Amino acid sequence: MASRRRTLLKVIILGDSGVGKTSLMNQYVNKKFSNQYKATIGADFLTKEVQFEDRLFTLQIWDTAGQERFQSLGVAFYRGADCCVLVYDVNSMKSFDNLNNWREEFLIQASPSDPDNFPFVLLGNKVDVDGGNSRVVSEKKAKAWCASKGNIPYFETSAKDGINVEEAFQCIVKNALKNEPEEELYMPDTVDVVGGNRGQGSSGCC
Amino acid sequence: MWQAFVGVGARKITGYYNKLLDERTDVLDEKDLKDQVVNEQKSSPKKDPKPEKWKGQIEKDLPRTFPGHPALDEDGRNALRRLLTAYARHNPSVGYCQAMNFFAGLFLLFMPEENAFWALVGVIDEYFEGYYTEEMIESQVDQLVLEDVVRERFPKLAKHTDILGVQVTWVTGPWFLSIFINMLPWESVLRVWDVILFEGNRTMLFRTTLALLDLYGPALVTTKDAGDAITLLQSLAGSTFDSSQLVLTACMGFQSVKEMGLRELREKHRPEIIAAMEERSKDRKSWKDKKGLATKLYSFKHDPSSVCPQVDSKEGADGLQVNGDSGSTTLGSYLTGSALENELDEGIDLQDQVKWLKVELCKLLEEKRSAELRAEELETALMEMVTQDNRRTLSAMVEKLEAEVSEFRETFEDKQEQEKAMLEILLRMEQEQKVTEDARIAAERDAAEQKYAAHLIQEKYEAVLIALSQMEKRAVMAETMLEATKQYQAGQVKAIQTFAPKSPHADLGKINQEPNQDTPNKKVGLLSRGLGWLEKSKGKSNPTETNEG
Numbered sequence: 001m002a003s004r005r006r007t008l009l010k011v012i013i014l015g016d017s018g019v020g021k022t023s024l025m026n027q028y029v030n031k032k033f034s035n036q037y038k039a040t041i042g043a044d045f046l047t048k049e050v051q052f053e054d055r056l057f058t059l060q061i062w063d064t065a066g067q068e069r070f071q072s073l074g075v076a077f078y079r080g081a082d083c084c085v086l087v088y089d090v091n092s093m094k095s096f097d098n099l100n101n102w103r104e105e106f107l108i109q110a111s112p113s114d115p116d117n118f119p120f121v122l123l124g125n126k127v128d129v130d131g132g133n134s135r136v137v138s139e140k141k142a143k144a145w146c147a148s149k150g151n152i153p154y155f156e157t158s159a160k161d162g163i164n165v166e167e168a169f170q171c172i173v174k175n176a177l178k179n180e181p182e183e184e185l186y187m188p189d190t191v192d193v194v195g196g197n198r199g200q201g202s203s204g205c206c
Numbered sequence: 207m208w209q210a211f212v213g214v215g216a217r218k219i220t221g222y223y224n225k226l227l228d229e230r231t232d233v234l235d236e237k238d239l240k241d242q243v244v245n246e247q248k249s250s251p252k253k254d255p256k257p258e259k260w261k262g263q264i265e266k267d268l269p270r271t272f273p274g275h276p277a278l279d280e281d282g283r284n285a286l287r288r289l290l291t292a293y294a295r296h297n298p299s300v301g302y303c304q305a306m307n308f309f310a311g312l313f314l315l316f317m318p319e320e321n322a323f324w325a326l327v328g329v330i331d332e333y334f335e336g337y338y339t340e341e342m343i344e345s346q347v348d349q350l351v352l353e354d355v356v357r358e359r360f361p362k363l364a365k366h367t368d369i370l371g372v373q374v375t376w377v378t379g380p381w382f383l384s385i386f387i388n389m390l391p392w393e394s395v396l397r398v399w400d401v402i403l404f405e406g407n408r409t410m411l412f413r414t415t416l417a418l419l420d421l422y423g424p425a426l427v428t429t430k431d432a433g434d435a436i437t438l439l440q441s442l443a444g445s446t447f448d449s450s451q452l453v454l455t456a457c458m459g460f461q462s463v464k465e466m467g468l469r470e471l472r473e474k475h476r477p478e479i480i481a482a483m484e485e486r487s488k489d490r491k492s493w494k495d496k497k498g499l500a501t502k503l504y505s506f507k508h509d510p511s512s513v514c515p516q517v518d519s520k521e522g523a524d525g526l527q528v529n530g531d532s533g534s535t536t537l538g539s540y541l542t543g544s545a546l547e548n549e550l551d552e553g554i555d556l557q558d559q560v561k562w563l564k565v566e567l568c569k570l571l572e573e574k575r576s577a578e579l580r581a582e583e584l585e586t587a588l589m590e591m592v593t594q595d596n597r598r599t600l601s602a603m604v605e606k607l608e609a610e611v612s613e614f615r616e617t618f619e620d621k622q623e624q625e626k627a628m629l630e631i632l633l634r635m636e637q638e639q640k641v642t643e644d645a646r647i648a649a650e651r652d653a654a655e656q657k658y659a660a661h662l663i664q665e666k667y668e669a670v671l672i673a674l675s676q677m678e679k680r681a682v683m684a685e686t687m688l689e690a691t692k693q694y695q696a697g698q699v700k701a702i703q704t705f706a707p708k709s710p711h712a713d714l715g716k717i718n719q720e721p722n723q724d725t726p727n728k729k730v731g732l733l734s735r736g737l738g739w740l741e742k743s744k745g746k747s748n749p750t751e752t753n754e755g
Contacts, residue, residue: 039270
């Protein structure tokens with residue numbers, strides 16, 4: 001039943017401008033890092049085939065523009081997301097403080113059925129910068145925030161060095177699947193019911 | 207060229223650009239002054255929070271504007287920074303929006319800094335008015351308009367994307383916002399910009415997008431899921447190296463997409479967007495209310511002076527009225543509340559600001575008036591150009607058609623000649639046929655005649671045969687008569703011998719000699735007669751043979 005449709009997972013990456021959303025996505029999908037990324041305008045999009053627990057998924061990753069005003073354009077593709085990745089720069093307190101806004105904005109605009117349990121993943125990026133000396137947000141602080149929002153999984157990453165990127169996205173896939181079981185149980189049920197009805201109908205005719 | 211299109215000359219207000227740049231230092235000075243005053247009342251004063259905010263974003267984007275381009279070295283980046291800061295000051299309702307860094311960078315590649323500023327002013331304030339403001343209303347409106355147009359022009363594609371659950375606007379949104387920079391190959395970008403700046407409106411965005419969909423629609427229709435469709439569309443757009451074909455398709459193929467029509471559609475959709483905006487800010491508020499004090503406290507945690515949020519929002523509303531902003535900025539002012547409150551507490555400063563804003567408003571109005579005039583000029587120019595252009599293309603088409611017609615004519619003549627030749631040949635054939643027919647008839651007649659002749663000859667031949675047999679009979683009779691005569695003569699000789707035995711030898715000899723001489727003579731005569739007849743019949747049969755032959 002599950003193999004009937006190709007499983008698509010939609011992931012949205014949110015966070016302040018310049019925290020490394022595009023870099024993380026490219027590091028994960030293309031295994032490449034460039035110092036010369038352009039500012040993302042509106043949104044960008046990449047897909048990747050992933051294997052998780054012997055099943056194949058197509059991961060659709062939406063990379064968004066960090067500037068606040070672009071949020072008004074986000075409505076269009078926030079909907080239907082399976083997981084939301086929040087990114088901040090461990091060297092920027094402001095990007096950490098804004099996480100609340102990003103999370104709320106997402107919940108308002110995507111309006112998921114169960115906002116309290118919607119899967120988020122937090123990534124503290126750029127841990128490589130200056131050997132960690134320029135760091136202003138401690139791991140403890142980040143974890144405390146995650147705990148206050150319903151135990152959001154947290155990863156400290158470096159898109160530049162590829163640290164924790166693969167692990168983080170594995171977790172993202174896992175969390176995106178959290179919503180899945182309900183859907184899957186629901187879907188075959190309806191199919192079965194319809195099929196059963198049809199069977200009865202045809203036997204009655206004969 | 208671009209400078210002329212945008213009307214840099216007409217817009218330019220000498221010294222304005224430098225004044226804007228100077229203002230920054232003025233502000234810095236003011237801030238310092240105020241710091242001293244404010245220090246008594248408040249903590250962490252920031253005179254103008256918004257430009258500060260823009261500054262951060264601008265700084266972030268400077269190295270992310272055409273990274274690696276040789277023109278954007280240290281000096282280039284400084285120029286870009288000055289340009290963007292000046293614009294943010296010139297139009298605070300837009301301030302700085304990502305994507306503007308690319309436009310400014312593009313202009314800086316082609317013109318001096320101050321002209322680049324005016325070009326940017328022209329593009330953002332006029333052609334893309336309301337596009338890059340805080341709410342980006344026009345940008346959203348345009349995407350709805352585009353969706354309408356796509357549905358109308360490419361029903362099949364629209365149906366397919368509906369099935370996949372893809373909205374074309376996911377991809378086209380970034381295209382529009384960045385005016386195709388980084389989305390298309392450079393040559394194509396520049397050609398699209400040529401048209402946009404020349405026409406002075408956003409129609410070309412629509413035409414180019416429609417042209418791209420026209421080019422790649424068939425490929426898109428074959429995609430099987432949303433990801434493939436989007437990836438394909440993005441990658442195809444990025445590989446549109448044939449800029450001529452693109453621009454041609456856009457301008458000629460979608461000539462009927464007109465600014466007026468788009469304007470009507472925009473009017474239709476604008477209320478939706480504004481309503482949605484209001485809905486969202488309401489949602490946001492209710493969310494905040496729901497979350498209650500905790501969230502509020504979090505937002506204002508770092509600001510010990512957030513005592514009077516009500517007045518704060520009032521101030522926000524005032525600011526909105528002046529700047530022409532709407533709803534959701536209230537949130538912005540919530541967030542920047544601390545700074546605004548500081549201003550509130552400084553009445554004099556506020557008045558100053560109001561004055562400054564009034565001056566700014568007057569300037570803007572003036573600006574707008576000149577811009578409108580310029581727009582009219584450009585529009586008439588455009589109309590002329592368009593008609594000329596139309597005429598040119600029409601005459602080109604007419605020429606082409608004429609050429610085709612003459613070609614057709616030539617081939618037609620050729621064909622006619624061929625036909626004539628064929629006719630002649632046919633006629634000749636017919637004549638020949640007639641001749642042969644005649645010949646045949648003649649031959650038939652001859653044959654009949656000959657048959658008849660042959661028949662006659664046959665008859666004659668039979669008659670001759672009869673005559674011959676009669677002759678033979680006669681010959682037999684003659685022979686019998688000859689014999690009879692011989693017998694008679696012999697009888698007479700006997701009688702003579704018996705009656706006159708004198709010199710029987712001599713007489714006998716004589717008589718013997720005589721009949722001997724006579725009979726051969728008669729015989730010869732008979733024979734010669736027979737031969738003559740034979741010859742005669744031969745002579746007759748010969749002509750029949752020849753005739754028959």
